[in-house]
Amino acid sequence: MGAYSVNGTDFEHDEEGYILDVNNWNEDLAKVIADEEGLDMTDEHWEVVSFLREYYNEYQIAPAVRVLVKAVKKKFGKDKGSNKYLYELFPYGPAKQACKVAGLPKPTGCV
């Protein structure tokens, strides 16, 4: 177990780097998590993160990959509306790595 340190404040995370309290999330923390993941955050990354947070606030779970793909397609156009494009943004998988940056719990089960 460890913690991310952001401007002198510690945010606890689990063994895999998912923060323990989804309500503690802020953009500075997201930058630190993204850094640890080796991600260079572009506007597209932030759009995905913000969509994930909106969806989570409404449904208490991350959206299905398909739902995320649809949202990205709507926002960035047809050529970027694919699971493959999301993997380019988040190489360890949109469902897991993007959730981690967005401060959401990891989806569990056969996924």
Add this chain to the structure above:
Amino acid sequence: MADQKFETPALREFRENPAIQKDSMAHSQPFIAKPEHNEPLGFPGELVDNWEEKAVAKLGDLLEKNRALRVYLDSCVKCGACTDKCHYFLGTGDPKNMPVARQDLLRSLYRRHFTLAGKIAPGLVGAKDMDKEMLDDWYKYFHQCSQCRRCSVFCPYGIDTAEISMAARDIMDHIGVGQKYSNEILAKVHVIGNNLGLPEPALADTLEGLEEDVLEDDEVEVKFPLDQHGADVLLVTPSADFFAEPHVDGLIGYAKVFHQAGINWTLSSQASEAANFAMFIGSYEQMHKVANRIRKAALDLGVKRIVFGECGHAWRVAYSFLNTLAGPWDFLDPNYPVPQHILEVTHGLIKSGGIVLDAEANDDKVLTFHDSCNVARASRMGDMEGGQFIIPREVIKASCNNYVDMDPQTIHEKTFCCGGGGGLLTDDLMELRVKGALPRMEALQDVVDNHGVTHLAAICAICKSQFSKVMPYYGFSMDMIVSVHQLVGEAIQLGAKE
């Protein structure tokens, strides 16, 4: 995790055995469950006092309840037939991943306390006391077994290593050493209704989105009903079908089949999960509880039939144990199998003309099929011997003109595990998952090279997730893995029925 460092094994000459690499996987173990994962399941939160004695007592208890376990522990003659049959051994070379060595981890304790020779002269018969070293080995190597039972096919005595591994995990849970992945998920099923933790409003929203997608793509109003009272069929499917790719495409396929056949069906938000992870941890009590959600949903919704979606171990639990776990099912229509597999439904409809498929829709693909371990070796489909091998292949061939089987030593009852079954589909075991997939990847590469295979179809949520994750390590594209009902969904002629 993303930062795990290991080398992906090179594909070898097809079906070559590895050189022994002692302790090469001695570092591999999943995260240990915390008290908040264990306690809701009735297990102690953490390692209990006197755990050595309690482990022995629990083993004694299991031996009383499960006569087969005693037979498996007694009957090994060390013939060696199993040694090169486990995908984890073939992928890692670690001799402790030979099935006989895995069994011996439990057998040594059994001999020490439950056989005369082991009590008198432990050193002569490989009998050992429980200590920290043994517990560590158990935790590591019983979590390098996906309970796929391939080794038992080759064992002349039929020793089932899966049963031994389930028993060992059950003992560990009872002394407070659980695996985080499985136990966290089981706790979620009881609270939210599925492994994913998908609440009812999110499920409803997802299904609504799928209705829109199908309407847009096919211009047909295919429904994805939820909690519809009085429906004829309750579909129980893994929650990954609502979430992951290519699983969702399979779900769309089921819905199109029901639509076209005019079958009145529903999903349940209460039993929104086919998987039963309690089997992986060897807990009858949990298995019973998880299975009874399905019974309750069937009664509440007043359905006449229960159909299972594409999920390997769920089908084992459903086909082999559902009646003892959650029966009697006398309130269901006796004219249909209880339960029925979605492939049996689709296969029957293809035969009867209830649905029409145009295989040309999948002419851009050359398919092969991965038999999922629990379907292949622990269940059946249809009313003929080997139906679990015949029916999926017939459905694929009806949906697609180009089909090739992989090497006979790697399919049907000799199929290799995908490498992620039995509660090991977790990121903290990624190295094991990648290496364990090696034998399947070698067989796949063989048909890719020699027959131009472009896609691998599967009927298990774990297999699908595992392959989409590990195939890129071997140079295959992640979208090479498809659901069988995805092919059906592409080929089905909506509205073409007379």
